[in-house]
Amino acid sequence: xxKYNPTKVEKKWQKYWERKKVFKTEEKxxxxxxxxxxxxxYPSGEGLHVGHPRGYVATDTFSHxxxxxxxxxxxxxxxxxxxxxxxxxxxxxxxxxxxxVEENIKHFKEQLKSIGxxxxxxREINTTDEEYFKWTxxxxxxxxxxxxxxxxxxxxxxxxxxxxxxxxxxVVNGLCDRCDFQVEKKDIRQWVLRITEYADRLLEDxxxxxxxxxxxxxxxNWIGRSEGGDVQFSVKDTEEVIEVFTTxxxxxxxxxxxxxxxxxxxxxxxxxxxxKVDNVKEVADYEKKARKKSDLERTDLAKKKTGVxxxxxxxxxxxxxxxxxxxxxxxxxxxxxxxxxxxVPAHDERDYEMAEKYNLEIRRVIxxxxxxYLEEGEMVNSGEFxxxxxxxxxxxxxxxxxxxxxxxxxxxYKLGDWVFSRQRYWGEPIxxxxxxxxxxxxxKEKDLxxxxxxxEHYEPTGTGESPLAKIEEFVNTICPKCNEKAKRETNTxxxxxxxxxYYLAFIMKEESEKLEFPISRYKESFRKWLPVDLYVGxxxxxxxxxxxxxxxxxxxxxIGVVSTKEPFYRLKNQGLIMGEGGIKMSKSKGNVISPDxxxxxxxxxxxxxxxxxxxxxxxxxxxxxxxxxxxxxxxxKINENAKKTGDSSVKDLDPLLHQTxxxxxxxxxxxxxxxxISSLMNLNNEMKRLDVVPKEAFTVFIKLLAPFAPHFAEEMxxxxxxEPSVFGELWPEFSExxxxxxxxxxxxxxxxxxxxxxxxxxxxxxxxxxxxALENERVKKWKIGxxxxxxxxxxxxxxxxxxx
RNA sequence: GCCCGAGUGGCGGAAUUGGUAUACGCGGCGGAUUCAAAAUCCGCUGGUGGCAACACCUUGAGAGUUCGAGUCUCUCCUCGGGCACCA
Numbered sequence: 001x002x003k004y005n006p007t008k009v010e011k012k013w014q015k016y017w018e019r020k021k022v023f024k025t026e027e028k029x030x031x032x033x034x035x036x037x038x039x040x041x042y043p044s045g046e047g048l049h050v051g052h053p054r055g056y057v058a059t060d061t062f063s064h065x066x067x068x069x070x071x072x073x074x075x076x077x078x079x080x081x082x083x084x085x086x087x088x089x090x091x092x093x094x095x096x097x098x099x100x101v102e103e104n105i106k107h108f109k110e111q112l113k114s115i116g117x118x119x120x121x122x123r124e125i126n127t128t129d130e131e132y133f134k135w136t137x138x139x140x141x142x143x144x145x146x147x148x149x150x151x152x153x154x155x156x157x158x159x160x161x162x163x164x165x166x167x168x169x170x171v172v173n174g175l176c177d178r179c180d181f182q183v184e185k186k187d188i189r190q191w192v193l194r195i196t197e198y199a200d201r202l203l204e205d206x207x208x209x210x211x212x213x214x215x216x217x218x219x220x221n222w223i224g225r226s227e228g229g230d231v232q233f234s235v236k237d238t239e240e241v242i243e244v245f246t247t248x249x250x251x252x253x254x255x256x257x258x259x260x261x262x263x264x265x266x267x268x269x270x271x272x273x274x275x276k277v278d279n280v281k282e283v284a285d286y287e288k289k290a291r292k293k294s295d296l297e298r299t300d301l302a303k304k305k306t307g308v309x310x311x312x313x314x315x316x317x318x319x320x321x322x323x324x325x326x327x328x329x330x331x332x333x334x335x336x337x338x339x340x341x342x343x344v345p346a347h348d349e350r351d352y353e354m355a356e357k358y359n360l361e362i363r364r365v366i367x368x369x370x371x372x373y374l375e376e377g378e379m380v381n382s383g384e385f386x387x388x389x390x391x392x393x394x395x396x397x398x399x400x401x402x403x404x405x406x407x408x409x410x411x412x413y414k415l416g417d418w419v420f421s422r423q424r425y426w427g428e429p430i431x432x433x434x435x436x437x438x439x440x441x442x443x444k445e446k447d448l449x450x451x452x453x454x455x456e457h458y459e460p461t462g463t464g465e466s467p468l469a470k471i472e473e474f475v476n477t478i479c480p481k482c483n484e485k486a487k488r489e490t491n492t493x494x495x496x497x498x499x500x501x502y503y504l505a506f507i508m509k510e511e512s513e514k515l516e517f518p519i520s521r522y523k524e525s526f527r528k529w530l531p532v533d534l535y536v537g538x539x540x541x542x543x544x545x546x547x548x549x550x551x552x553x554x555x556x557x558x559i560g561v562v563s564t565k566e567p568f569y570r571l572k573n574q575g576l577i578m579g580e581g582g583i584k585m586s587k588s589k590g591n592v593i594s595p596d597x598x599x600x601x602x603x604x605x606x607x608x609x610x611x612x613x614x615x616x617x618x619x620x621x622x623x624x625x626x627x628x629x630x631x632x633x634x635x636x637k638i639n640e641n642a643k644k645t646g647d648s649s650v651k652d653l654d655p656l657l658h659q660t661x662x663x664x665x666x667x668x669x670x671x672x673x674x675x676x677i678s679s680l681m682n683l684n685n686e687m688k689r690l691d692v693v694p695k696e697a698f699t700v701f702i703k704l705l706a707p708f709a710p711h712f713a714e715e716m717x718x719x720x721x722x723e724p725s726v727f728g729e730l731w732p733e734f735s736e737x738x739x740x741x742x743x744x745x746x747x748x749x750x751x752x753x754x755x756x757x758x759x760x761x762x763x764x765x766x767x768x769x770x771x772x773a774l775e776n777e778r779v780k781k782w783k784i785g786x787x788x789x790x791x792x793x794x795x796x797x798x799x800x801x802x803x804x
Numbered sequence: 805g806c807c808c809g810a811g812u813g814g815c816g817g818a819a820u821u822g823g824u825a826u827a828c829g830c831g832g833c834g835g836a837u838u839c840a841a842a843a844u845c846c847g848c849u850g851g852u853g854g855c856a857a858c859a860c861c862u863u864g865a866g867a868g869u870u871c872g873a874g875u876c877u878c879u880c881c882u883c884g885g886g887c888a889c890c891a
Contacts, residue, residue, distance in 0.1 A: 173888095214808055214886070221807085221887060228891085246891060259891095305889085336890045343891090349805090350889050414890050539885085613829070615816065620884075627816065630829050636844090663820095675818065678828035685828090747824050752872045754824055792871050798823050802871045 004639045006603025010711040014116055022725050023067075023075070023118035027510055031072035035529050036063045037503055037568075039537025039545070040078045043104035044085055048111045049585060050593045050611070050623060055536040055574040057611045058673065060117045062534060064707035065668050068731040074529060075118060076506040078125035079105050083495045084162060084178060087426035090458045097426045097458070101128055111596060115604045116711055118727075123509040127498030128426075131515050132505060134449030136497050137431040138517075139552065141442040142559060144432065148194045149420065151440065156419050158186035163460035164423045165190055167494065168416050169222075169544045188464035191421040191430060191491060195551045199223050199413045201565075202550055211571040212618070215542045222543040224414025229398045231342060231407045233258060233315040235266075236323060238275060242266060242315055245337035245412055248347065249401070250393035253382040254365035255342035256355070257325045258315045259307065262290035263334030270310065278312035283328060290330040305331050305354045317342075318406035319397065320383055329354065337412050346371050366390060418548070420494060423466045425458045427492030435479035435486035444480050445517055450488075466490040499545050500552040503532050503567060519561055526562050531569045539573040546571075572671055575619040577611075582622040593623055605709035606631045612673035612708060635712055638684055638705070642716050646692040653697050655742030656686055661734035664704045673708070680705055695720060700732045748773045749800040750782040766793045773799045 036059050063075040086097035125132055143149040157166040161181035170177045203223050206216050228247035242258060260267055269275045271284050286308040307329030314323040331350055332341050345355035345362040352372035355362050368377040376390030385393050401407030431443040431450040443450055453474040458467060468474055468490040479486035507529045508515050508522045553567040578584055579591035598607040609631040615621035660683045667676035683701060687693045706713035706726045717726040740762050748756045756778040773779050786803035793799050
């Protein structure tokens with residue numbers, strides 16, 4: 001009989017699935033729903049590498065599994081196609097990004113199809129389609145109408161290489177996340193989304209989802225909630241007040257100086273000579289130097305503290321009217337809290353360092369270990385509060401300040417509002433106009449989408465203006481409100497916008513092939529399909545896409561569009577795939593492996609099996625060509641077994657078969673695909689030893705294999721005379737009783753050392769075990785001349801004779 | 805510096821959660837088949853000692869708890885990942 005030929009067979013089944021619509025999501029169905037989603041790709045010019053499909057294979061395997069378990073599964077795919085590579089390519093070649101994107105998508109789709117994923121392609125979406133991004137614009141308008149999108153001109157992160165503003169989330173260690181260029185501060189007008197409004201809910205609800213703990217922790221840290229209070233220090237002999245935020249009101253008596261950030265409002269006043277001080281020049285010099293430093297330099301690790309005292313002014317501590325000096329130092333950040341701090345050197349590392357360097361007073365107010373002492377403890381040197389513990393002190397001191405009208409309880413967040421505008425071409429135009437009479441006016445629903453204008457000049461201007469600003473036909477328009485001449489907004493949205501709601505678009509496709517207004521027609525479908533039950537993608541989106549999408553979802557919940565608080569219920573991150581020998585795959589090293597070559601040489605099923613077998617799903621793993629061939633052998637051996645199926649008794653195989661069903665079921669459910677495959681290999685090896693493979697057992701085996709190797713499974717299914725498709729079958733159930741009929745090894749130990757083992761049927765009783773042990777020759781030998789102290793017996797496992 | 809995660813054969817990795825450590829796969833060795841090779845099949849494969857039966861040792865290092873520890877506790881080392889002047 002012929003050998004298994006993947007190329008021919010896989011094409012055959014792919015065509016069959018497509019023709020029979022085997023994996024199309026059922027629209028009217030009484031089955032329970034399961035929404036299984038991949039983080040959709042940016043269709044880059046390079047195409048897929050073997051790292052991409054790792055997550056896709058996992059969700060696809062899981063989708064098959066769920067279908068066979070009787071669920072109606074929604075498993076869609078789409079394209080996150082706005083972004084800089086296509087735009088940069090357009091600048092270089094003059095080819096419109098739309099064309100590039102179209103070609104890339106075509107290529108990606110061919111690659112995905114060759115692997116035989118069971119996507120419902122009828123729900124495919126593309127974020128750069130006008131019918132798609134009119135909805136992205138619609139959501140923006142809703143945000144604007146609720147005051148959650150606003151214009152601002154605070155200094156923001158600016159990447160001089162990408163020539164656009166960036167969100168905080170896109171800056172990593174002071175470098176642009178995309179191109180690793182050093183980010184600058186720049187004052188440009190921008191659109192900002194008030195994500196901080198949702199900080200508490202984003203924090204609270206993260207407890208309710210089934211996500212990897214590290215990702216949850218990263219979001220918590222990024223939001224960075226801290227509770228404390230604002231304290232007002234007056235500036236002696238002036239009307240000025242300096243407000244500081246502290247989480248430790250209990251250390252207020254230890255505040256021996258104040259420190260202002262160089263950006264502080266008061267420093268500006270001093271430089272403008274609005275407040276008289278003795279050393280303006282010195283302060284001005286320091287401020288100038290600090291301003292020149294990049295964020296990277298300012299927040300550099302282990303950097304020495306610097307600062308200048310502002311001479312001729314004193315601050316007054318509201319709790320005891322003590323007069324303390326005021327400093328300006330760049331270790332205090334202008335954008336966090338109040339831009340100024342009370343410095344408590346005895347109980348804060350940074351303040352301690354500062355005080356040491358400039359010989360400032362260090363006064364202990366909390367009892368405990370060496371200074372700086374950062375823990376809580378008993379308050380000392382604290383007037384009427386002396387003797388209290390920190391916990392109570394925090395409240396009492398704050399209450400006293402409130403009473404004195406010198407403070408209030410406050411909460412601060414590290415999370416900042418989301419800088420949402422980009423000064424680039426290839427993004428969704430922000431759908432508002434600027435009207436002299438009416439101010440900022442959003443477009444009407446019927447005027448969406450606001451299309452991207454055609455141009456031949458995609459280059460970013462670098463001035464903080466978008467390239468759209470040069471296109472007069474686009475800029476000049478009419479105000480939707482008063483019909484007078486007005487100008488369009490020319491910034492575009494960031495790459496993240498389209499991915500904030502795409503999981504909803506797949507659901508909307510159920511209702512209408514085109515995504516059409518109004519929103520109300522989709523609400524029932526949202527109710528039916530949300531939340532996404534399983535979401536799989538890389539961990540790199542922890543505080544970007546995953547935070548942004550949660551924010552938009554919560555907003556859509558508030559305006560009654562969706563009915564769940566969270567978009568993604570269970571999240572899994574796939575680990576990286578490294579090249580041969582654990583070296584990172586890269587074009588320059590020439591070690592990038594394309595799934596195409598694997599599919600060509602071994603077939604899609606081998607690729608799929610290997611991707612799932614090479615290690616724990618969330619672990620970093622190294623690709624090995626040799627390992628791939630192991631999967632090929634596995635399939636060949638199954639093929640051989642198929643040839644010798646026949647009607648024979650299943651009895652001997654039953655316990656192993658049912659154990660394998662159990663193991664595969666549980667392992668798939670918990671994403672342990674590697675051990676699920678191992679157990680299938682075990683069963684296959686066992687069947688191989690038989691002269692005749694019981695057809696019944698083999699049938700079950702093929703069902704278990706089907707989610708991992710769908711084409712091959714269909715072929716085997718047909719070969720043993722079954723009607724396709726195997727995916728119309730229900731997942732096998734296991735019998736706990738049959739598993740127990742298995743022969744097992746029990747272990748005899750003497751003093752904790754294994755001395756012999758014996759094969760018995762499980763369920764043997766303890767007395768019997770003990771008798772067998774005491775009669776065992778090897779056991780006898782080891783306990784000769786020793787008194788038995790006790791005998792430990794674990795049912796069906798082990799017996800340990802402990803001697804004195 | 806702080807917070808997670810992980811260290812198991814020559815390699816990728818298992819271990820029902822405290823009960824035979826090294827399942828499964830790769831590689832290696834020996835044999836069968838072959839004119840020969842590939843492929844395939846059968847056997848062996850943690851280390852040390854021993855002709856052997858067998859014994860001892862072994863899950864990053866060291867201690868502890870336990871009849872019994874890869875698994876629990878403490879100390880330390882190494883490698884990944886995240887955060888990093890956030891008051």
